Amino acid sequence: MKVGIIGATGYGGLELIRFLHNHQEVEKIELFTSSEEGAIFSEKFSHLARIVDRPLQKIDDEALKNLDVVFASTPSGVTSSLLLPLLQKGPKLIDLSGDFRLKNLASYEQWYKKTPAPQEAIEQSVYGLSEWNEQQIAEAHLIANPGCYPTAVLLSILPLIKENLIDPSFLVIDAKSGVSGAGNKPSQATHFSETNENFSIYKINEHQHIPEIEQAIAMFANVETKISFNTHLVPMTRGILATSYAAVRSGVTQQQLIECLQAKYAKHPFVRVIEEGSSIGTNRVKGSNYCDIYVQLDERTNRATIVGVIDNLVKGAAGQAIQNMNIQMNLPQTMGLQTVPLFI
Ligand SMILES: NC(=O)C1=CN([C@@H]2O[C@H](COP(=O)(O)OP(=O)(O)OC[C@H]3O[C@@H](n4cnc5c(N)ncnc54)[C@H](OP(=O)(O)O)[C@@H]3O)[C@@H](O)[C@H]2O)C=CC1
């Protein structure tokens, strides 16, 4: 297979290269840039010396059209215009941005404060939550790869909502991310002296992943609900830990909650249901495509604490994108992704 990456110089692009390089079915990776045409990749990123010594190419529809798969790892608001000329043109398209995720155009405009992609393109896109939408992903031409926070949240809560074990009407979700979630562009908020030794909340009640999570709960669990969702920046590079709190239905036990998660993910190699809460944390998934999930019933309050943990750049971005490519190409989902977590 010949694959292309638009936005190869970004964090998501670098992770795509890291995994695609070890993918048995990928024979060529072409790298596209909007700002550094002709630059030798390994001169910019010396950790890739002797691995990726090719020049970056200008984003060019003719070159992109001849590939089997194109990943767009570019900012929301930019990506839709880059991919529109390629719709139905040959390559399978996998977009890591938020541009094709929300089915409601007004909602995209409201939460992203940007111009939405055209309705026809949105209608063609398939939401790529790998463990929940396999059949549609297999047939999709354009995949909207899920956001990083929604991946951690949805994988952990969806089975419990779908099986009616928790009450979805008062879901409170408290999520934390490492700074690489904000991408490689320097900003005040990600400046070392303002993130180091600091722990902050941001986009309070305004995060663009709120409508995405609500849409996916409706799509996969058939429940309309409004969530409380807030995000925090942790002074570390990678990782997301999302904790959700929900009232459990009357009479539901800890055993039922855990068995529900185990049953859903028994045949899904990247989602691990952890039974011991003390062994859950971002270093257990770091650098890997795993999502660890955990649930604990608080019998005193009759509420469940539900935890989802991922590496934002892997299961939250490049890893899930490659998992989706594998599904589209009828390959084993794990191909190229069997990296063991870094842990330390
Ligand atoms: N970081 C994360 O954890 C996650 C990110 N995402 C999403 O994935 C996408 C990529 O994220 P990430 O890699 O972190 O972002 P980065 O900011 O690190 O990289 C984005 C890349 O896009 C290219 N780019 C920037 N502006 C433009 C433009 N106007 N036209 C064309 N290309 C442009 C740049 O490459 P060049 O200058 O070479 O063209 C840049 O390196 C984003 O949409 C992000 O929201 C999704 C899930 C998780």
Ligand SMILES: CC(=O)N[C@@H](CCC(=O)OP(=O)(O)O)C(=O)O
């Ligand atoms: C730490 C941090 O800033 N994270 C980013 C995640 C961005 C992302 O994944 O955004 P898309 O929906 O555009 O893909 C944020 O909270 O906005």
